[in-house]
Amino acid sequence: MAETFTITDLKLRLQERQHKMTPQRQTVLQIFLDHPGEHLSAEDVHGLLRDKRSEIGLATVYRSLELLSELGILQKIEFGDGCSRYEVNTLDPTQHHHHHLICTKCGKVIEFEEDLLDDLERDIKTKTGFSVQDHQVKFFGLCKECQAAGEN
Numbered sequence: 001m002a003e004t005f006t007i008t009d010l011k012l013r014l015q016e017r018q019h020k021m022t023p024q025r026q027t028v029l030q031i032f033l034d035h036p037g038e039h040l041s042a043e044d045v046h047g048l049l050r051d052k053r054s055e056i057g058l059a060t061v062y063r064s065l066e067l068l069s070e071l072g073i074l075q076k077i078e079f080g081d082g083c084s085r086y087e088v089n090t091l092d093p094t095q096h097h098h099h100h101l102i103c104t105k106c107g108k109v110i111e112f113e114e115d116l117l118d119d120l121e122r123d124i125k126t127k128t129g130f131s132v133q134d135h136q137v138k139f140f141g142l143c144k145e146c147q148a149a150g151e152n
């Protein structure tokens, strides 16, 4: 797995933008660091915080998620169910985003790490002059388990 942002990176980014490191912001990011590879909504984060007996309210969670996305630490993703989810960005800005495989039956999101779009990106550059910096690719379908369940 690619290296992701840490609490120290968060401190630096906040300082650069003249924002303060608050315990709430740190706690929200820590939730993501504790759940690598997961795509969490504001409600998910709020639920996990409650499990840890944290007093942080949902509105603060929303604000922290927005700020962390603006700072480029979190990536906001829409999976088509009307609910924004977030994941921690990789540290390397030249590294393109992994792809998401979304099961339309159970809602599971699987990460596909390989880019495999180099040919397409080169093609786009040749034909349009457009230089692809990143992408968010989503594949919709059925996961292994849901396919097996459908056969019964």
Ligand SMILES: [Zn+2]
Binding pocket: 096, 097, 115, 117, 118, 121, 134, 135
């Ligand atoms: Zn790419």
Ligand SMILES: [Zn+2]
Binding pocket: 103, 104, 105, 106, 107, 108, 142, 143, 144, 145, 146
């Ligand atoms: Zn499924």
Ligand SMILES: [Zn+2]
Binding pocket: 037, 039, 087, 098, 100, 111
């Ligand atoms: Zn992901």
